[in-house]
Amino acid sequence: MTESSTERDPESVSRFVEHFAAQLVEAGMPRMPSRVFGALLASDTGTLTSAELGEQLRISPAAVSGAVRYLAQVHMVSREREPGSRRERYRVHSDQWYEALTNREAIIKRWEDALRDGVASLGADTPAGRxxxxxxAFFEFIERDVAEMMERWRAYREERFG
Amino acid sequence: MTESSTERDPESVSRFVEHFAAQLVEAGMPRMPSRVFGALLASDTGTLTSAELGEQLRISPAAVSGAVRYLAQVHMVSREREPGSRRERYRVHSDQWYEALTNREAIIKRWEDALRDGVASLGADTPAGRxxxxxxAFFEFIERDVAEMMERWRAYREERFG
DNA sequence: CCTTAACTTCACAAATTTCTGAAAGAAGCG
DNA sequence: CGCTTCTTTCAGAAATTTGTGAAGTTAAGG
Structure with a gap:
């Protein structure tokens, strides 16, 4: 054992952050948002300031700004103004974010729109139209069902984590 | 009315293909695979040859090849050798492909691995570890539940589309 | 108000990705 | 068994994306 049980070896943290971020990148998320998100997830309080992020990840304030804008847009982090300071803090709400993950809703809606157009213009009675x-129909089904799945998750979570 | 009810105005088809592909791109899929997939989805038989794809989308054989390799890898299309010909045909199985869509399984597994490592190295008894x-836990839950959802979809589909 | 700290925006440089033409590689058909 | 047709691979050109430094904007604190 090296230190107290709540040590935070920066090396270990960094290793996790980079590794986890790499998985997000693989799934299609841009690099900087992935790294910033990883850092937040691995932080003790779930919040970090812009400066802390910049220092920990070795990136410019501009990069932090861009990454955070992205993450806020997809609702994976929220921004908080620290009262009586010009410091902004970024937070990952434990639950907020995987709700966001399943919230491809906007995207799915647009797929649906495109498909509806397609059915109309190709003809509902053609093979392609069908x-x-x-x-x-599949997307409409998914959409309804995912909502229920999240209900089940919340129940399960309540029971297991309180 | 311009022609028969099963007309296939190339212009309309193209409009759909490009529009639908744009949505896929927005969701993170590379451009060419998206376009090729759109073209297949909008085709009457659900199959097209490399040459047909190249002509319809105005892209080189090389581009078709690359796109198809990608799509096959993620199981969104299958390749068929047309017997007695050196033509390859690419097919989108109506159901095969959205099964693939929910099959982010490999990706999820790797997220889980990364998270397990993180819990271990940060300590299960730390705030970040928790x-x-x-x-x-969320991902593990999702994984189990999505399988059930697909079951429900197949049942629903059976009933509605036969 | 003026100063100063913090974040954001912008234009550009760098790195990466994407697509093409050309050449090489399979596979039917005579 | 060679010819021909179709597909894949490869190297490089073109386009896009990404991250930075520098200037600009906002708001706290004197």
Whole structure:
């Protein structure tokens, strides 16, 4: 054992952050947002200031700003003004963010719109039209069902984590 | 009315293809695979040859090749050898592909691995460790539940589309 | 108000990704 | 078994994306 049980070896933290971020990148998220998000997730309080992020990740204030804008836009972090200071703090709400993950809602809606257009313009009575219609039905189904799944998750979480 | 009810105005088809592909791109899929996939989805038989794809989308054989390799890798299309010909045909199985969509399984598994490492190295008894553990629990939950959701979809589909 | 700390925006440089043409590689068909 | 047709691979050009420094904006604190 090296130190107290709540040590935070910066090296270990960094290793996790970079590794986890790499997975997010692989899934399609831009690099800086992924790293910033990883750092927040691995922080003790779940909040970090812009300066802390910049220092920990070795990136410029501009990069932090851009990453945070992205993350806020997809609701994976929220910004808080520290009262009586010009410091901004960024927070990952434990639950907020995976709600966001399943909230591809906006994207799905647009897929649905595109598919509806397609069915209309290709003709509902054509083979292609039918294929599009079935795909559309799938998304509509998913949309309804994911909501229920999140309900189940919240119940499960309540029970297991309180 | 311009022609028969099963007309396939290339202009309309193209408009759909490009519009739908744009949505896929927005969701993180590379451009060419998105366009190729759109074209297949909007085709009458659900299959197209490399040459047809190249002509319809105005792209080089090389681009078709690359796009198809990508799509096959993520199981969104399958390749078929047309017997007695050196033509390859690419097919989108109506159901195969959205199964693939929910099959982020490999990706989720790796997230889980990264999170497990994180819990171990940050300590399960630290605030950050607990946050990671809960996130991990979420993914494990999702994984189980999505499988059930697909079951429900298949049942629903059966009933509605036969 | 003026100063100063903190964040954001902008223009550009760097790195990466994407697509093409050309050449090489399979596979039917005579 | 060689010819021909189709597909893949490869190297490089073009386009896009990403991150930085520097200037600009906002708001706290004297």
């Amino acid at each position: 294929r599009l219609a079935e795909t559309l | 946050r990671l553990a809960e996130t991990l």
